[in-house]
Amino acid sequence: MIEFYRVSKEYGGRRVLRNVTFQVGKGEFVFLTGPSGAGKTTLLRLLFRAEQPSEGQILVNGMNVAAMPVRRVPELRRSMGIVFQDYKLLPTRTVFENVSFVLKFLGVPLAERRRRAYQVLRLVELHHRVNALPEELSGGEQQRVALARALINEPALLVADEPTGNLDHRLAADVMRLFASINVKGTTVVVATHDVALIKEVGRRCLTLSRGSVLEGLVEPELPPQAAWREGLREVLRDGAREEAREERAPRPPHRPPAGPGPERGGDDGGGAG
Ligand SMILES: Nc1ncnc2c1ncn2[C@@H]1O[C@H](COP(=O)(O)OP(=O)(O)OP(=O)(O)O)[C@@H](O)[C@H]1O
Numbered sequence: 001m002i003e004f005y006r007v008s009k010e011y012g013g014r015r016v017l018r019n020v021t022f023q024v025g026k027g028e029f030v031f032l033t034g035p036s037g038a039g040k041t042t043l044l045r046l047l048f049r050a051e052q053p054s055e056g057q058i059l060v061n062g063m064n065v066a067a068m069p070v071r072r073v074p075e076l077r078r079s080m081g082i083v084f085q086d087y088k089l090l091p092t093r094t095v096f097e098n099v100s101f102v103l104k105f106l107g108v109p110l111a112e113r114r115r116r117a118y119q120v121l122r123l124v125e126l127h128h129r130v131n132a133l134p135e136e137l138s139g140g141e142q143q144r145v146a147l148a149r150a151l152i153n154e155p156a157l158l159v160a161d162e163p164t165g166n167l168d169h170r171l172a173a174d175v176m177r178l179f180a181s182i183n184v185k186g187t188t189v190v191v192a193t194h195d196v197a198l199i200k201e202v203g204r205r206c207l208t209l210s211r212g213s214v215l216e217g218l219v220e221p222e223l224p225p226q227a228a229w230r231e232g233l234r235e236v237l238r239d240g241a242r243e244e245a246r247e248e249r250a251p252r253p254p255h256r257p258p259a260g261p262g263p264e265r266g267g268d269d270g271g272g273a274g
């Protein structure tokens, strides 16, 4: 799905990535980590041709990213769901419009856009905010809108840059579970994060950026143990399948509050977006 071969990236003679080679197979779930400034965002931006490498070759889904003509770049980007570190929501558009923008661009009729927007917004527990503007949402809520937008076109590859940076721990864990469930359904997932605690909880293949090079690693899950994690994931998938089946039979009542800790969740302060 992704192949980096001897990729280097320099900004004004300063080398951020040097001779980076790695592969991510179809259907894999990989974390990209490393300290602030290590080059995580730069590496992800190379994937969707927001940057060009100084040297080396990049293949994404069979496409030669650095060498492809500019007119094919939209096709590359449409095959991916991208969650940006600074969200990049359109400030004058509602949550619904932000999330379904790409579908409108692709000529999908309104009823279908509404249906799919509702589906992905429900995944991130924001289906009750379809008409809100980004400025009316907390930082964590905006982050979840960005996530819903990345998922709406059922991408083969999901790339997320610090998708839990603005979430409290419960929501961060939920988002990771969401990624895992999307991954189980076949989507390749690459998540950049410096939240090592979260990586340890999930336990996955981990590419660590250090001094411009990529180090391979496999993080064994600490807490909860993998069995418990898998069980949790199974539960999520079961619930999802059940709800989907129920929805197909009858329209859902407006909103069922999620099980678990009380109403005082979502205490993210909304500050520091971007
Ligand atoms: N357009 C640019 N021009 C010059 N230097 C840049 C540019 N973009 C990034 N850099 C530099 O490249 C290095 C890596 O930046 P990058 O944003 O990829 O780091 P990061 O690992 O994503 O950090 P963070 O965890 O803080 O998001 C930094 O030193 C940054 O200053």
Ligand SMILES: [Mg+2]
Residues within 6 Å of the ligand: 040, 041, 042, 085, 161
């Ligand atoms: Mg970054």
